[in-house]
Amino acid sequence: MLNSVFLLVLVLAALMAASFVFARRKAKATVVAAGEGAGLIFHSQPGYYGWLAGIVSGLAALMALVAGANLSLNPWMTLTLMMVVGLAGSYFAASRVSAEFRARTYVEFFIKTLLVTCSLIAVFTTVGIILSLVFESFRFFQEVSFLDFLTGLQWSPQTAMRSDQVGQSGAFGAIPVFTGTFLIMAIAIVVAAPIGLLIAIYLSEYAEKRTRKIVKPVIEILAGVPTVVYGFFALMTVGPAIRALAETMGFSVPTQSAITAGLVMGIMIIPFVSSLSDDVINAVPQSMRDGSYALGATKSETMTKVVFAGALPGIIGALLLAVSRAIGETMIVVLAAGRAANLTGNPFEAVTTVTVQIVALLTGDQEFDSAKTLAAFALGLMLFIITLVLNFIALIIVRRYRARYE
Amino acid sequence: MPENNSIHASEYALKRLNKRHMRERRFKMAGLGAIFVAVFALIWLMSSILGSGYKAFYTHSMTMDIELTESLLDPQKLREPDKLRKGNFRLIIQNSLYARFPDVTDRKARRELFDIVSSSGAPNLIRQMVYQNPDLVGQTLTIKVPTSDHVDQLLKGNIDRNVKEERRKVSDRQIAWVDELIASGEIKAGFNTCFFFCADSQDAELAGIMGAFIGSLMTLFITALIAIPIGIGAAIWLDEFAPRNKLVDFIEININNLAAVPSIIFGVLGLAIFINFFGMPRSAPIVGGLVLGLRALPTVIIATRATLMAVPQSIRDGALSVGASHIQAVFHHKLPQAGPGILTGSIIAMAQALGETAPLLMVGMVAYLTEIPDGVTDPATVLPVQIFIWAGNAERAWIEKTSAAIILLLLVLFLINGFAIWLRNKLEKRW
Numbered sequence: 001m002l003n004s005v006f007l008l009v010l011v012l013a014a015l016m017a018a019s020f021v022f023a024r025r026k027a028k029a030t031v032v033a034a035g036e037g038a039g040l041i042f043h044s045q046p047g048y049y050g051w052l053a054g055i056v057s058g059l060a061a062l063m064a065l066v067a068g069a070n071l072s073l074n075p076w077m078t079l080t081l082m083m084v085v086g087l088a089g090s091y092f093a094a095s096r097v098s099a100e101f102r103a104r105t106y107v108e109f110f111i112k113t114l115l116v117t118c119s120l121i122a123v124f125t126t127v128g129i130i131l132s133l134v135f136e137s138f139r140f141f142q143e144v145s146f147l148d149f150l151t152g153l154q155w156s157p158q159t160a161m162r163s164d165q166v167g168q169s170g171a172f173g174a175i176p177v178f179t180g181t182f183l184i185m186a187i188a189i190v191v192a193a194p195i196g197l198l199i200a201i202y203l204s205e206y207a208e209k210r211t212r213k214i215v216k217p218v219i220e221i222l223a224g225v226p227t228v229v230y231g232f233f234a235l236m237t238v239g240p241a242i243r244a245l246a247e248t249m250g251f252s253v254p255t256q257s258a259i260t261a262g263l264v265m266g267i268m269i270i271p272f273v274s275s276l277s278d279d280v281i282n283a284v285p286q287s288m289r290d291g292s293y294a295l296g297a298t299k300s301e302t303m304t305k306v307v308f309a310g311a312l313p314g315i316i317g318a319l320l321l322a323v324s325r326a327i328g329e330t331m332i333v334v335l336a337a338g339r340a341a342n343l344t345g346n347p348f349e350a351v352t353t354v355t356v357q358i359v360a361l362l363t364g365d366q367e368f369d370s371a372k373t374l375a376a377f378a379l380g381l382m383l384f385i386i387t388l389v390l391n392f393i394a395l396i397i398v399r400r401y402r403a404r405y406e
Numbered sequence: 407m408p409e410n411n412s413i414h415a416s417e418y419a420l421k422r423l424n425k426r427h428m429r430e431r432r433f434k435m436a437g438l439g440a441i442f443v444a445v446f447a448l449i450w451l452m453s454s455i456l457g458s459g460y461k462a463f464y465t466h467s468m469t470m471d472i473e474l475t476e477s478l479l480d481p482q483k484l485r486e487p488d489k490l491r492k493g494n495f496r497l498i499i500q501n502s503l504y505a506r507f508p509d510v511t512d513r514k515a516r517r518e519l520f521d522i523v524s525s526s527g528a529p530n531l532i533r534q535m536v537y538q539n540p541d542l543v544g545q546t547l548t549i550k551v552p553t554s555d556h557v558d559q560l561l562k563g564n565i566d567r568n569v570k571e572e573r574r575k576v577s578d579r580q581i582a583w584v585d586e587l588i589a590s591g592e593i594k595a596g597f598n599t600c601f602f603f604c605a606d607s608q609d610a611e612l613a614g615i616m617g618a619f620i621g622s623l624m625t626l627f628i629t630a631l632i633a634i635p636i637g638i639g640a641a642i643w644l645d646e647f648a649p650r651n652k653l654v655d656f657i658e659i660n661i662n663n664l665a666a667v668p669s670i671i672f673g674v675l676g677l678a679i680f681i682n683f684f685g686m687p688r689s690a691p692i693v694g695g696l697v698l699g700l701r702a703l704p705t706v707i708i709a710t711r712a713t714l715m716a717v718p719q720s721i722r723d724g725a726l727s728v729g730a731s732h733i734q735a736v737f738h739h740k741l742p743q744a745g746p747g748i749l750t751g752s753i754i755a756m757a758q759a760l761g762e763t764a765p766l767l768m769v770g771m772v773a774y775l776t777e778i779p780d781g782v783t784d785p786a787t788v789l790p791v792q793i794f795i796w797a798g799n800a801e802r803a804w805i806e807k808t809s810a811a812i813i814l815l816l817l818v819l820f821l822i823n824g825f826a827i828w829l830r831n832k833l834e835k836r837w
Contacts, residue, residue, distance in 0.1 A: 008623065024631060031678075077740060097669075104731065107733075108731060108733040111733055111737075112643075112647060112733070113641045114639060114648060115640070115642055115643035116643055116647075117639075118636045118637075118638075118639030118640040118643060119639075119640040119643045119644060119648070119657055120446070120657075121636050121640070121703070122640055122660060122661050122664060122703055122704060122707065123657055123658070123660055125664060125675070125700045126660050126663070126664055128675055128679050129667070129671055129672075129674075129675045132674065132675055132679055132683075133671075133674065133677030133678075135678075185674075194440070195440045195443055195444060196440075197440075198436055198437045198439070198440035198441075199437070199440045199441050201437055202434070202437025202438065202441060206434055206437055215445075218444075218448065219441075219444055219445075221448060222444065222447070222448055224757070224761075224819060224820075225451070225761075225816065225825060226760075226761030226762070226763065226790050226815065226819070227452075227761070227764070228761075228763040228765065228790045228791075228793050228794050228797075229455070229790075229793070229816065230451075231794070231797070232455075232793060232797045232808060232812060233451050233454060233455065235797060236454070236458070236797075236805060236808075237450070237451075237454040241793060258547065267444075267447045269450075270444050270447075271444075274444075277813055286798050296628075298426055298427065298429070298430040299430060299433075299434075300429060300430045300432075300433035300434070301426070301429075301430075303433070304433075321666065324666060324668075325666075326670020327668070328667070328669070328670065328671070329668070330668070330669070330670045330763070330764035331763050331764055331790075331794065334764075334794075335794070335797060338433075355668070355670050355764070358670055358674065359670070359764070359767055359768075362673075362674070362677060362767075362768055362769070363767050363770070363772055374452075375675070377674065377678070380670075380671055380674045381669065383668060383670075384667065384668075384671050387666065387668055388663060388666060388667070391662075391663050391666040392663065395659070395662060395663075
């Protein structure tokens, strides 16, 4: 299959290149034949006639390919059809070469169309995400009521093998899953927000240029570490360390716990918070700082009472983005938080999150009509909506905030 | 300080000033402390992974005299590779071990003796040799075979010899034999080539990252093919040709939002659209690449737009003023100026894609595969997913492997990002 695709691309490229060369030569020959100075009355440069022929032949050949596939012709027939139609297209384009023919306009129209298509693909991706989530969630909510999903206190998506099995009825109450998600997110924010903010403040107000030049990239390294690495770190190093620490203090904590996942996730989003707050703090005009200093305030007073107050909306926006990041984070919680849905607010217990459940329900073999797999799409939809709303609010806040100082 | 009676020098005022200065110092210390915490976290992360991972780069192998007994492997003397392949090579290895330790006769002891070498690795190695060269049958070879992961772990000092025998993965007898073999130089440490050039395996001593590495390359190739051209095209349109209206505002907001959508959602999209709707193969790099391509698309668009915006308008205006068309002004003049920045942005986006795990779990690239994939439609896995799969094994040997794979992944990411930064410093123009 791969070879045939490769062959098709090769044929198409060869066809287009040949058309380009053919039409450009023809255009050049026409100019020469028209005599001295004729180049000036030609609407387009010879190259554009070539480009046009290449595009026309390529599009014609692609249409032939689609037709061939729909009529289920055999591959060689399709290939021949492509060649014939493509060459016809290129001959047609080349036959139009004349001083009045606006080849460049057509080529540029084609390029613009291509650029618009590129932008639309980003939109189609969103549409695709929404459609697939909504469609499958709709099927899920036909089996499980929406209210039960939103307000149910028990989550055990295993559907019964036998009808008389006890406790295996498949409960889809999402509250425990969401409490777990928010618990871990809260721990992560409690870790990342003060540390990230203080780093941003120190680097922008206190640090010398040299210190900043060293520390900033080092903090950035934390942002570049793949999340699966953080997950492994949480599982193998931080989890056992917390357990050992708890044991010396006389109580027991499982290796997989909300605190482990939250702590490591907090470390992960430190650079995110610090770089966003850095931008925000730097956007506060210097005149506000100068005014504060002029009144005799110290640096820390200026920072906490003037700059921080001025930057507050921006900082809240940055923190909302961090929250959305923490809620959507997957690998750390998959490895370090656990799979059992506990309805608890205790950070020293194992909890589960939306993303963990999506992974648990959608990896491995699955059939696409059981409530169990469809539940993953419902969770996905909730996740998408929550992060979307958070991002949206954050973007609006940040934009308004910027406008205030510009 | 000179004595005076002004209120600014009263005892109370000085005390207050002192307090304020104390607070100032505390605040500064808190900032330093925050940096210290972040740097400490980084060092802790790196050292814990380096500390457990470096040992996977070497391994122990045992040099054995192996008699390829004709009566066992090829009694009919046909020397047909396909028949030879089915021979009992386990027995061959066992025989040569028994010959090395003739006084071991007890059944249980003999089983323990065989456990010194890799139980599937050693026979398979010889099987492959005989398959490729049937004339070896009947000869006695001196070759190196991998030891079992327990022996390897024992020799790396990860198994405590002082623990009671029944709580240890290796028995006292095995320890004695291994010590003897070490003393005689039959077991030696060496560079772990298999870790680099083997595919995944159920046996820790035979598992390598080659399969995942090739899978990563293929996936990234598809990702680049999707994200870079489409991303650059979209950025050019938005920057230069898009009219200012509600629809375009919507597209821009949409792209910004897409960049912040959790990556696992893209995996769900891939599963629902590419696999279920279009019927593309599960676990294949083509689907993984498509998903990561869409994931990286907003990143590439945003990076490209930022560079395009940094190019001064005068360049475009100059081109327009001498009669270039809008397209010509952009493609012939503006785009080349932005080239280095776009390249850097694209490389960084690809580095991010290389570290993605969650969306690939959704499209099934998490399968256990012992073969190196041949094409983009073959089942494959990628480096981060391989790390995830290995991270599920709690045994010491696997932790070592996982850490080593992480070291390699981080190294690759470091090199890619470093290259991008170097490129930016070298080529970027400041206006």
